[in-house]
Amino acid sequence: xxxxxxxxxxxxxxxxxxxxxxxxxxxxxxxxxxxxxxxxxxxxxxxxxxxxxxxxxxxxxxxxxxxxxxxxxxxxxxxx
Numbered sequence: 261x262x263x264x265x266x267x268x269x270x271x272x273x274x275x276x277x278x279x280x281x282x283x284x285x286x287x288x289x290x291x292x293x294x295x296x297x298x299x300x301x302x303x304x305x306x307x308x309x310x311x312x313x314x315x316x317x318x319x320x321x322x323x324x325x326x327x328x329x330x331x332x333x334x335x336x337x338x339x340x
Contacts, residue, residue, distance in 0.1 A: 262317055262318045263318060264287055264288065264290070264315065265290050265315070265316040266279065266282065266313050266315050267292045267294050267302070267312060267314040267315075267316070268291055268292070268294065268313050269294055269312050270293065272313065274313060274324060274325040275312055278313040278325040278330070279291070279313075281330050285334065287334065307321055307323045311324060313325055317333070317334075320333075
């Protein structure tokens with residue numbers, strides 16, 4: 261199974277929606293709070309800019325939350 265990492269901020273409504281999407285599709289994930297400077301820099305390095313949420317699926321990156329984009333993103337990885 262591929263690992264899904266989601267970089268979030270505690271009060272980010274889009275992060276909450278992204279996690280709800282993952283939960284509703286039974287996609288296991290590891291959450292990383294980017295309030296921490298080191299974690300924030302890691303998310304910036306992956307996304308190429310400062311934005312949340314950032315989803316890392318084995319090196320494939322999705323920035324932000326739009327349901328249609330998530331559907332397409334995760335469709336290409338049916339084994340998740």
